[in-house]
Amino acid sequence: MAKVLSDQFYSVMKKLEPRYPNKVALMLPALHAAQEEMGWLPPESLDEIADYIGCHPAQVREVASFYTMYNLKPVGKHHIKICTNVACCLRGAYDLVDHCEKKLGIKVGQTTDDRKFTLHEEECLGACGTAPAMMLDDDYHENLDTTRLDELLDSME
Amino acid sequence: MSTSNETLFIQHFGNEESRTLNYYLNQMNGYTALKKALGMKPDQLIEEVKASNLRGRGGAGFPTGVKWGFIPKQSDRPKYVVINADESEPGTFKDRDIMRYTPFLLLEGMVITGHAIGSNVGYIYIRGEYTREAKLLNEAIQTAYDRGYLGKNIQGTGFDFDVTVHRGAGAYICGEETALLNSLEGKRGEPRVKPPFPAIEGAFRGPTVVNNVETIANLPFIVNRGGKWFSDLGNLPGSGGTRLVGVSGHVKKPGLYEFGAGGVTIRELIYDYCGGILGDKKLKAVIPGGSSSPVLRADEIDVILDIEPLQKIGSMLGTASVMVVSEDYNVVQLLRRMIHFYAHESCGQCTPCREGSQWMEDIVKKILRGQGREEDIDLLEDIASNIDGKTLCALGEAVAWPVQSFVKKFRPDFEAFIRGGAHA
Ligand SMILES: Cc1cc2nc3c(=O)[nH]c(=O)nc-3n(C[C@H](O)[C@H](O)[C@H](O)COP(=O)(O)O)c2cc1C
Numbered sequence: 001m002a003k004v005l006s007d008q009f010y011s012v013m014k015k016l017e018p019r020y021p022n023k024v025a026l027m028l029p030a031l032h033a034a035q036e037e038m039g040w041l042p043p044e045s046l047d048e049i050a051d052y053i054g055c056h057p058a059q060v061r062e063v064a065s066f067y068t069m070y071n072l073k074p075v076g077k078h079h080i081k082i083c084t085n086v087a088c089c090l091r092g093a094y095d096l097v098d099h100c101e102k103k104l105g106i107k108v109g110q111t112t113d114d115r116k117f118t119l120h121e122e123e124c125l126g127a128c129g130t131a132p133a134m135m136l137d138d139d140y141h142e143n144l145d146t147t148r149l150d151e152l153l154d155s156m157e
Numbered sequence: 158m159s160t161s162n163e164t165l166f167i168q169h170f171g172n173e174e175s176r177t178l179n180y181y182l183n184q185m186n187g188y189t190a191l192k193k194a195l196g197m198k199p200d201q202l203i204e205e206v207k208a209s210n211l212r213g214r215g216g217a218g219f220p221t222g223v224k225w226g227f228i229p230k231q232s233d234r235p236k237y238v239v240i241n242a243d244e245s246e247p248g249t250f251k252d253r254d255i256m257r258y259t260p261f262l263l264l265e266g267m268v269i270t271g272h273a274i275g276s277n278v279g280y281i282y283i284r285g286e287y288t289r290e291a292k293l294l295n296e297a298i299q300t301a302y303d304r305g306y307l308g309k310n311i312q313g314t315g316f317d318f319d320v321t322v323h324r325g326a327g328a329y330i331c332g333e334e335t336a337l338l339n340s341l342e343g344k345r346g347e348p349r350v351k352p353p354f355p356a357i358e359g360a361f362r363g364p365t366v367v368n369n370v371e372t373i374a375n376l377p378f379i380v381n382r383g384g385k386w387f388s389d390l391g392n393l394p395g396s397g398g399t400r401l402v403g404v405s406g407h408v409k410k411p412g413l414y415e416f417g418a419g420g421v422t423i424r425e426l427i428y429d430y431c432g433g434i435l436g437d438k439k440l441k442a443v444i445p446g447g448s449s450s451p452v453l454r455a456d457e458i459d460v461i462l463d464i465e466p467l468q469k470i471g472s473m474l475g476t477a478s479v480m481v482v483s484e485d486y487n488v489v490q491l492l493r494r495m496i497h498f499y500a501h502e503s504c505g506q507c508t509p510c511r512e513g514s515q516w517m518e519d520i521v522k523k524i525l526r527g528q529g530r531e532e533d534i535d536l537l538e539d540i541a542s543n544i545d546g547k548t549l550c551a552l553g554e555a556v557a558w559p560v561q562s563f564v565k566k567f568r569p570d571f572e573a574f575i576r577g578g579a580h581a
Contacts, residue, residue, distance in 0.1 A: 019321040021235070021361045022361070024343040025341065025342050025343045025361075026343065027343030028323065028325070028326055029323070029324070031326065032285075032324055053343075062345060063343065063345055066345040066346060066504075067285070067325070067326035067327050067328050068326070068328065069285045069286070069326040069327035070326055070327075084494070085247045085448075085494070085498055086247050086248060086405075086444070086448050086480055086491065086494060086495060086498075087248055087405035087406055087480055089494055090405070090406040090407055090480070090481075090486065090491075091405075091406070122286075123245070123327075123329065123498055123501065123502070124245060124246075124247035124248070124249075124329075124448075124498070125286055126244045126245065126250045126252075126253050126284070127250055127253075128247070128248050128250050128403060128406075128411070128478070128480070129250050129404065129405055129411045129413055131405055135286060138288040138289065139289070
């Protein structure tokens, strides 16, 4: 089996190993680390994680598929996640979603043809006092309106 | 009875400086409680926490000292301190500020907890979306290790304690403590059958205390100034300390506030502190404790915002996360969005929750389209009551209670859609 995960991945894992009483507990950290370097979790990476942990590949898939943050399909270069839960919804989150769909010419769940942006609706981000909020890749942006949203998206390389 | 307006947390929020160890040591009496606590016997410490009337800030309000008392003294397996930093109950945004502005309160609190229950290992289970907060926590942890506030022989006391940040990956259910433990162990976040409770068999089958971030961040104050002092910060018997109250939705000044527990009514909160309703509109509804707490009508807001008073009127304080809805907002649409969340986040183990939540969402959608029937309102109540109390974890109630309360309190809004069609 050709390796797809880097030495960096294995050195991160080595450091974490003594922190847990068994290797299975490294499942979520391993999935995060793999996704961080690959942008998503291709099947080979799941097999390699199974190999590293010493469990059946199905066990890794069973866990990875439970959590929405693990991308089992490739996503665009930038991942837009707009919170549309109660607090953001009360503060106009769906206007932001509509605006994004129009601006990017895609629907929620889709990726632009140039693979630059993927758009998702997100559940409560825990930024309700500064709603509406969204995540753009790893960063939170709060107190949003369509003008600010345009600025943000236009500034992405 | 509280006579002071003392706050413990909020004055440090919003200030980048406050997250440094130097600030913590110099401005917040940082790590003085640790030395004091390690000089106390574990039982004495637990008694102090009982006397403080500290109740869990994660939603259920369970007395923290009592919970710690369930941990067996002797155990063949290691014991664990697990911090619930999943913060995913919609409307809740307090733990995020504790972690990013006062991380050392949490870390010191964890060591104190470790000493009280006889544990040397702690995990902070933080929701996956809090990437930046996880990074800040890891930096604070590294500093604590470098300066001898974590690790072996902390400050020469002979006590060892390790802390590891464990990131979740986007699943509301992992806030439920046994789902959280499964997730920590590298499994799907499915709640466990209880008993055994985590205090007996929790993380990696060892006795485990699971506490919310805010709960544990209070400990340095309790140890330094005493259980009685802390208890007296509260305004009602049995409910000590201050509460971080998050306000969102249609108010002029949303955000975090802090009051002595039970020190404010919902009306005062909205009109005296948050500047009233946006656009000076009328109030329609208040969800007082995170989206799973039963909704209140505008005529019910003279209630004191605390555990018992809200329970008495059929709602709950939950995470003290108040969501405010103004008169012109469509509450049927709002309920649909709430059910959608719980249906999406149901782990799928229990049939009533998995099927019932989806079914209720479909019915409310139908009502919104103007295709509802009168019987549908009763059907919603019927389904909700068949979820309530019939699932392994409280996610069942979390979806049943909003439905039951919206239907009960805003029935005319549902009927208007049914009788008047989609444009009601
Ligand atoms: C569906 C569900 C979600 C929950 N989410 C959280 C959460 O995000 N954070 C939290 O601290 N407690 C949450 N809880 C409560 C925990 O199960 C547990 O009671 C709490 O962490 C105990 O800590 P405390 O006693 O300090 O409040 C949730 C419970 C349920 C049923």
